[in-house]
Amino acid sequence: MNLKHLKFVLISTPIGYLGSGRGGGVELTLVSIVKGLLKLGHEVTLVAPEGSVLPDSCGRAQIINIAGIDQASWQHLDKNYPMTIPKNGVLPKLLDKALEISKDYDAIINLSYDWLPLWLTPHLEVNIFHLISMGSVSELMKDAIDNLSKSHHRRLAFHTYSQASDYDLKGEPVVLGNGFDLQDYHFQIGTNGPLGWAGRVAPEKGLEDAVEVAASFGDKLLVWGIIEDKSYASKIESSVPPGTIQWRGFLNTHDFQNQLGACRAFINTPKWNEAYGNVVMEAMACGVPVVAYNRGGPGELIKSGLTGWLVQPDNVEELKIAVKNIDQIDRNDCREWVIKSSCYQEFARRICRWIVAGIEDK
Ligand code: UDP
Numbered sequence: 001m002n003l004k005h006l007k008f009v010l011i012s013t014p015i016g017y018l019g020s021g022r023g024g025g026v027e028l029t030l031v032s033i034v035k036g037l038l039k040l041g042h043e044v045t046l047v048a049p050e051g052s053v054l055p056d057s058c059g060r061a062q063i064i065n066i067a068g069i070d071q072a073s074w075q076h077l078d079k080n081y082p083m084t085i086p087k088n089g090v091l092p093k094l095l096d097k098a099l100e101i102s103k104d105y106d107a108i109i110n111l112s113y114d115w116l117p118l119w120l121t122p123h124l125e126v127n128i129f130h131l132i133s134m135g136s137v138s139e140l141m142k143d144a145i146d147n148l149s150k151s152h153h154r155r156l157a158f159h160t161y162s163q164a165s166d167y168d169l170k171g172e173p174v175v176l177g178n179g180f181d182l183q184d185y186h187f188q189i190g191t192n193g194p195l196g197w198a199g200r201v202a203p204e205k206g207l208e209d210a211v212e213v214a215a216s217f218g219d220k221l222l223v224w225g226i227i228e229d230k231s232y233a234s235k236i237e238s239s240v241p242p243g244t245i246q247w248r249g250f251l252n253t254h255d256f257q258n259q260l261g262a263c264r265a266f267i268n269t270p271k272w273n274e275a276y277g278n279v280v281m282e283a284m285a286c287g288v289p290v291v292a293y294n295r296g297g298p299g300e301l302i303k304s305g306l307t308g309w310l311v312q313p314d315n316v317e318e319l320k321i322a323v324k325n326i327d328q329i330d331r332n333d334c335r336e337w338v339i340k341s342s343c344y345q346e347f348a349r350r351i352c353r354w355i356v357a358g359i360e361d362k
Contacts, residue, residue, distance in 0.1 A: 001106055001356075001359065003352075003356060004041060005041055005042060005043065006037075006042045006043070006106045006107070006352065006355070006356075007042070007043040007044075007045075007104065007105040007106050008037060008042060008043065008044050008045070008105060008106065008107055008108070008109055008355075009044075009045050009046075009047060009098045009101060009102055009105045009107075009108045009109070010030065010033065010034065010044060010045070010046045010047070010108075010109050010110075010111065011047050011048075011094050011095065011098050011108060011109070011110040011111060011112055011117070012026075012030060012046060012047065012048035012049065012052060012094065012111060012112065013026045013027070013030075013049075013111060013112050013113070013133075014049065014068075014070060014071040014089070014090045014091040014094060014112050014114060015070050015071055015072075015073050016049065016070060017048065017049045017050060017051035017052040017053075017065075018030065018031075018046075018048050018049075018051075018052035018053060018054065019051070019052060019053045020051070020226075021200075021225070021226040021250040022070075022226065022228075024133075024199075024200050025133070025178075025275075025276060025277075025278040025279075026111050026113075026133045028180075028253070028278050029111065029131075029133070029178055029276075029278070030046070030048075030111055031054060031055060031058060032178065032179040032180060032181065032344040032347060032348075033109070033111075033131075033179075033347070033348060033351060034046060034054060034058045034061045035057055035058055035181060035344055035348075036179055036344045036345050036347055036348025036349075036351070037348050037351070037352075038058065038060050038061060039344075039345055039348065040345070040348050040349065040352065042352070043060075044058075044060075044061040044062070045061065045062040045063075045064060045101065045105070046061055046062070046063045046064070047064045047066060047094050047097045047098045047101075048063060048064070048065060048066070048094070049065070049066060049067075049068065049070070049090050049094070050065045050066060050067040050068075050090075051065065052065055057181070064097055064101075066090055066093045066094055066097055067090070067093075068088050068089055068090030068091075068093045068094075069086040069087070069088050069089050069090060070086075070089075070090060071085070071086075071089065071090070071091050071112075071114060072084070074113065074114075074134070074137050074138045074141055075134065075137040075202075075204055075272070076202070076228075076229075077138065079137065079138055079139055080138075080139050080140075081138060081140070082140065083115045083116070083140055085116070091112060091114055091116055092116065094112065095116065095117055095120070098110075099124070099126065102126045102128075103126075106127065106355075106359070107126075107127040107128070107129055107355050107358075107359065108126060108127065108128040108129065109129050109130075109131060109351070109355070110128060110129065110130045110131070111131050111133060113132065113133045113134050113141070114141075115140055115141060115144050117130065118130060118141075118144040118145060118147075118148050119144055121148055121152055121155060122148070122151050122152060127355070127358070127359050127362070128155065129155050129156075129157070129354070129355055129358060130148075130155060130156050130157070131157050131158075131159075131176065131351075132145060132156060132157065132158050132159075132163070132164075132167075132275070133159070133275055133276075134163070134275050135162075135163045135166040135272065135273035135274070135275055135296065136166035136167060136273070137272070142166070142167060142168075145167050145169075146167055146168045146169070149167065149168075149169040149170045149171075150170050153169065153170045153171050154174065154354075154357060154358040154361050155358055156169070156173070156174065157173075157174040157175070157176050157351075157354050158173050158174065158175050158176070158275070159175070159176060159177060159178055159275050159276035159297060160175060160177070160275065160276055160296070160297040160300045160301075161173065161175055161300065162273060162274075162295075162296045162297060162299055162300060163273060163274075163275040163276065163296065163297060165273075166273055174354050176347065176350045176351060176354060177276075177341070177342060177347060177350070178276050178278065178281065178342060178347060179342055179343060179344030179345070179346060179347025179348065180278075180281055180282065180285055180338060180342055180343065180344055181343075181344050182285060182335075182338065182339055182343060184253055184254070184257065185257045185261070185282060185285035185286050185335075185338075186257065186258070186261055186286060187261070187286060187287045187331070187332075187335050188261035188262055188286055188287055188288075188331075189287065189331060190262060190264075191264050191327060191331070192264060193262040193263045193264045194219070194220050194221070194222050194246075194262070194263055194264065195210075195213070195214050195217075195219055195220070195221050195222070195263060195264065195265055195266075195267060195323065196221070196222045196223075196224070196259075196260055196263035196265070196266045196267070196283070196288070197210040197211075197221055197222070197223050197224075197266070197267050197268070197269070198223070198224040198225050198256070198260065198266070198279040198282075198283075199225045199268075199279055200225050200226055200228045201223070201225055201226065201227040201228055201229060201232065201233050202228040202229045202232065203229065203232055203271065204270065204271050204272040205269070205270060205271065206269035206270055206271040206293075207223065207233075207236055207269065208236045208239070209267075209269040209314070209316050209319065210267040210268075210269050210319075211236055211239070211240050211244060211245060212239075212240070212316050213267060213316060213319050213320050213323055214240075214244055214245075214267075215240040215241060215244045216320055217320075217323070218241075219244075220243065220244060220245075220246050221244060221245055221246065221267070222246045222248055222259065222263065223245055223246065223247055223248060224248045224249070224250065224251060224256055224259070224260070225250055226249075226250040227247075253282075256282070257282060257285070257286050260282065260283055260286055260288060261286030261287060261288060263283070263288045264288075264326060265288065265289055265290070265291055265308075265323050265326040266279070266280070266283035266288045266289070266290045266291070266308075267290075267291050267292070267319065267323070268280050268290055268291070268292035268293070268298050269292070269293055269319070270292075270293060270295055270296055270298065271314075272296065273295065273296040274295065274296030274297045274298055275296065275297055276297040276301070277292075277296070277297040277298045277301060280292060280297070280298050280301050280302065281301060281338050281342055283334075284301075284302075284307050284308070284334035284335065284337060284338050285334075285335055285338040286335070287331035287332065287334050287335050288331070288334060289307060289308040289309075289326050289329035289331065289334055290302050290307065290308035290309075290334075291308055291309050291311065291319055291322040291323055291326065292308065292309075292310055292311070293310070293311060293312070293313040293314065293315075293319075294310040294311065294312065294313060295313040298310070303337060305328075305329075306329070306333050306337065307329065307333055307334045307337045308322075308326075308329060308334070309322035309325065309326075309329075
């Protein structure tokens with residue numbers, strides 16, 4: 001194994017093509033990993049659902065598009081829901097292709113949050129590693145992760161300690177954080193802009209609480225992201241004065257960060273154990289302080305009093321006070337913190353160390 005030039009196969013999420021937004025934060029994470037590994041001089045082939053595209057900055061990566069039907073997202077199924085794979089499902093096909101080409105590569109890094117690749121791992125000769133992208137939302141998935149930890153603990157990695165704590169792991173979790181290309185995010189100094197919120201519009205993201213905060217000030221809330229649950233979205237909209245929510249749609253990173261950076265504060269209100277929370281770091285990368293529930297990833301990403309305010313989960317009154325105090329935060333500190341803690345090259349280095357240690361541990 002040539003440590004200076006490793007060859008990786010990456011498996012994308014089986015929920016939507018890359019660029020669709022349906023894969024949530026995994027999409028941006030994948031791009032950061034590809035970019036970072038290339039920058040370190042490694043080679044990457046990405047196996048992803050048909051229609052997937054990578055930005056020009058990932059030009060040297062090969063992408064293999066695979067046709068097939070999406071998996072359902074686990075977080076929108078009952079906790080006790082069984083594993084199901086649709087006919088012509090894309091998940092087994094992504095695995096098929098990754099395994100077929102794996103003999104020419106040092107390792108497979110799997111980013112699909114799904115049962116099949118986890119279950120297969122002990123039965124495979126190839127070095128397959130799993131970057132787990134969610135906390136526990138399904139009993140079956142929790143079992144699969146807990147069981148794999150018993151026999152192959154080093155094959156698993158997580159984004160935050162809060163996320164990893166959802167699982168009963170055999171040892172200390174490998175926690176990798178995430179990474180961002182700061183060149184993609186421009187610092188904006190303005191402090192009189194609107195309030196912002198971003199994410200998949202779905203109940204686990206708690207948009208209703210951010211909307212309540214904006215409405216209490218007679219303010220607008222700019223909302224970016226795909227609407228996964230239309231009836232949930234219209235219910236929230238009808239609970240506040242017309243015009244409170246300004247739907248901005250799902251934008252590419254360039255346009256997203258441009259609009260996001262103009263906000264005076266970003267509100268993040270997860271109702272679940274958020275694995276990481278890319279949007280929190282993206283806001284801070286633009287200089288926007290974040291007010292968030294101290295729950296899941298955001299609880300580890302925000303330095304309360306320096307880059308925003310963490311408040312008690314589900315306490316909307318505390319959110320309102322925190323938004324009022326947002327001018328106590330220096331926007332420069334927000335960006336500095338992202339530069340220091342989460343650049344994509346360092347993220348790729350952490351990934352390489354995880355993989356190499358896991359291979360040597362075999
Ligand atoms: N996002 C985007 N354009 C938008 C709104 C959101 O590209 O207009 C992306 C954002 O960059 C982030 C993702 O959507 O990577 C949301 O990920 P996050 O980790 O916040 O939550 P998840 O969807 O994974 O639960």
